[in-house]
Amino acid sequence: MKRKIYNRLFATATLAIVVTLLLTVAVYYNLLKKQVLEDSRHYAQMAAGLLEGTEDIEKSLAPLTGENGAQDIRITVIDHEGDVLYDSQVRADGLSNHKSRPEVQEALTDGGGFEIRRSATLDENTYYYAMLLKDGTVLRVAREADSIYKVMEYAVPYLLLIVAALLVVCGIVSYYLAEGIIRPIRQIAESGGETGEVSSYEEMKPFIEAIQRQQDDVLENARLRQEFTANVSHELKTPLTAISGYAELVENGMVAEEGEVRRFCGEIHKNAGRLLVLINDVIRLSELDDSENQETMEPVNLYECAKNCVDMLQLNAEKHGVTLTVSGVNVVISANHQMVDEVLYNLCDNAIRYNKEKGSVSVIVEDRLDLAVLTVKDTGIGIPREHQERIFERFYRVDKSRSKSTGGTGLGLAIVKHILLKLNAEIALKSEPGEGTEITVTFPAIREARFRQTS
Numbered sequence: 001m002k003r004k005i006y007n008r009l010f011a012t013a014t015l016a017i018v019v020t021l022l023l024t025v026a027v028y029y030n031l032l033k034k035q036v037l038e039d040s041r042h043y044a045q046m047a048a049g050l051l052e053g054t055e056d057i058e059k060s061l062a063p064l065t066g067e068n069g070a071q072d073i074r075i076t077v078i079d080h081e082g083d084v085l086y087d088s089q090v091r092a093d094g095l096s097n098h099k100s101r102p103e104v105q106e107a108l109t110d111g112g113g114f115e116i117r118r119s120a121t122l123d124e125n126t127y128y129y130a131m132l133l134k135d136g137t138v139l140r141v142a143r144e145a146d147s148i149y150k151v152m153e154y155a156v157p158y159l160l161l162i163v164a165a166l167l168v169v170c171g172i173v174s175y176y177l178a179e180g181i182i183r184p185i186r187q188i189a190e191s192g193g194e195t196g197e198v199s200s201y202e203e204m205k206p207f208i209e210a211i212q213r214q215q216d217d218v219l220e221n222a223r224l225r226q227e228f229t230a231n232v233s234h235e236l237k238t239p240l241t242a243i244s245g246y247a248e249l250v251e252n253g254m255v256a257e258e259g260e261v262r263r264f265c266g267e268i269h270k271n272a273g274r275l276l277v278l279i280n281d282v283i284r285l286s287e288l289d290d291s292e293n294q295e296t297m298e299p300v301n302l303y304e305c306a307k308n309c310v311d312m313l314q315l316n317a318e319k320h321g322v323t324l325t326v327s328g329v330n331v332v333i334s335a336n337h338q339m340v341d342e343v344l345y346n347l348c349d350n351a352i353r354y355n356k357e358k359g360s361v362s363v364i365v366e367d368r369l370d371l372a373v374l375t376v377k378d379t380g381i382g383i384p385r386e387h388q389e390r391i392f393e394r395f396y397r398v399d400k401s402r403s404k405s406t407g408g409t410g411l412g413l414a415i416v417k418h419i420l421l422k423l424n425a426e427i428a429l430k431s432e433p434g435e436g437t438e439i440t441v442t443f444p445a446i447r448e449a450r451f452r453q454t455s
Contacts, residue, residue, distance in 0.1 A: 006178040013170035017163055028155070033127075037114055040129035040141045047075055047139055048131065057086040064088075074126075075140040078104060085137065098140075107138045146302040165438065232282060232395075239271035239278075246271075273411075281411040284342075288418035291304040295336040295422060299446060302340065302372050303365040305329045310363055313352065321357040324348070328365030331372040333443040339419045348411040348437055351378035359436075372445040375438060382433040391429070392417040 047064055054060045057077055065075055067087040077086040082099020084092045098104050106113025107130035119126040119142070131138040246264040255261050303326075310326040317324035333340075344363070351361040359379040366373040383391060390396050395410040420427050424444060431437035 003178075005181055006174050008176055009174035010171055014167060017166050017170070021159060021163055024159070033116075034110055036127050036143055037129060040114075040143060041112075041131075043073055044073075044129055044131045044139055044141045046221060048133055051077070051133065051139070061086070061088065072144055076140040076142065078130075078138040078140060080108065080136045080138075099284075101128070101130075103128040103140065104138050106130065107132045107140075107280055122225055139392060144162075163261065232278075236275065236278065238409075239274045242271045243268050243275075278411075281415060284415055285411060285418065288415065288422065295339060297334050297336055299332050299339050299408070300335045300337050301330055302374060302443065303328050305337070305340050305344055306363050306365050306374065309341065309348055313345070313348050316349070317352050317361065320352050320355065321359075322352050322355045323358075323360040324352065324363075326363040328363075329367050331365060331367040332446045333372045333423075334446055335423050335443065339423060343416050343419050343441065344376075347376040347441075348410055348418050351380065351437070354437075355380035367445065370445055372443040373388075374441040374443070377436065377438040379436040382435050382437055383429070383431040384433050388431060392427075 001034075047061055050060045050063065051057060061075055064073065073088075075086075075088045076084060076098070078084055078098045082097040082104065084095040084098055086092055086094060101115070102117070103113035103115040106115075111132045113128075115128045115131045117126065117128070118124065124144055127143045128140060129142075130138050133139055138330060178402075190231065246268045249255050250261060251265055255264055293304045306326050306328065310324055314324055348363060355361065355378050361376065364373075364375040364377070366375070387396075392413045394414040417427065420441065426442045427439070428440045428442075430440075
């Protein structure tokens with residue numbers, strides 16, 4: 001991975017340098033061409049001034065074309081028919097008609113023309129500038145392009161040396177950049193699950209923090225899975241051990257009295273029922289964990305569900321010596337009917353199971369603006385403050401001995417939490433040891449349906 005990042009950084013830098021070099025050469029060439037044009041125009045204007053009012057062209061242009069003049073400048077004078085009247089480097093009578101030359105045509109038409117092409121006379125690349133004089137003749141100034149190219153050729157070695165130096169620098173910088181990108185990832189990978197301060201670029205910190213969060217989540221999920229597996233194994237082992245022990249005693253004839261046999265069979269049946277409840281809760285939790293399992297939502301009357309749950313658990317409440325009541329108003333929520341029943345059952349069952357003798361459980365349904373509020377309040381044993389944050393964890397019990405004696409699996413509130421997450425509902429807990437517990441669940445209500453209920 002490091003080599004791939006290094007190669008890409010280096011390739012990007014190399015491409016940038018090459019493109020910059022080509023653009024620099026292009027700009028440099030255009031500046032030189034512009035300078036040649038300006039120089040040619042300047043020479044043409046000087047020559048035009050020398051030719052004004054004279055008939056001896058050669059003598060008039062001697063200051064520019066003689067030994068003291070510019071040696072790389074060629075001056076040609078052409079009449080309006082295209083015939084060459086004078087040329088500073090070639091005999092005029094040996095030259096062909098120049099009227100078809102692009103720069104001459106442009107000068108005759110627009111008063112001035114510029115062209116870069118290969119000279120048919122001198123057989124070399126040449127810059128041409130032509131201007132129309134007052135007497136109708138055309139004055140043309142030519143300059144070898146090779147001299148311009150030589151200037152550029154002179155600069156090329158220095159440019160290549162600069163490019164080579166830049167490539168070396170880019171290679172070194174790319175190496176350290178790649179190392180800086182890979183180092184924090186390598187540190188996280190080699191940390192063995194221990195998260196801490198990781199040195200990196202400022203721009204990399206959000207990315208590194210995201211990786212650390214993901215790693216923490218993975219480790220936490222692994223810990224929860226391991227803990228869940230251990231808890232399930234332990235919870236399954238207890239009733240299975242009891243069933244196996246009672247069954248062995250009956251099988252070996254160690255229990256002769258019919259009353260004892262019935263009692264042992266009752267214990268086997270009770271532990272088998274406990275196993276069945278535990279397995280059903282584990283399966284239900286697995287279903288709720290499946291994010292692809294989409295439940296069907298429908299309008300549900302929360303108060304009607306609460307009444308049905310209270311009616312169903314009334315016998316169980318009387319068995320525990322607890323008074324179970326329901327009050328409130330009709331309010332409709334968008335939810336899955338089975339899920340709402342599960343939430344109500346688990347909350348009310350826990351309130352009854354962990355209550356005091358002659359205690360009470362109150363189920364209240366309220367309509368607060370756009371919210372439907374379900375409150376389950378009991379006068380039970382309460383939950384110490386240090387345990388309140390963990391009671392929604394799987395298999396977490398505040399009082400393990402009481403939970404086992406009452407037959408709880410430790411999964412009821414975990415199921416409630418997962419269901420409420422799917423229903424976009426919120427849960428709040430308020431409890432004091434010895435005084436009781438109040439759990440409040442807030443659902444988004446359906447306004448239109450609520451209006452229909454009250455109209």
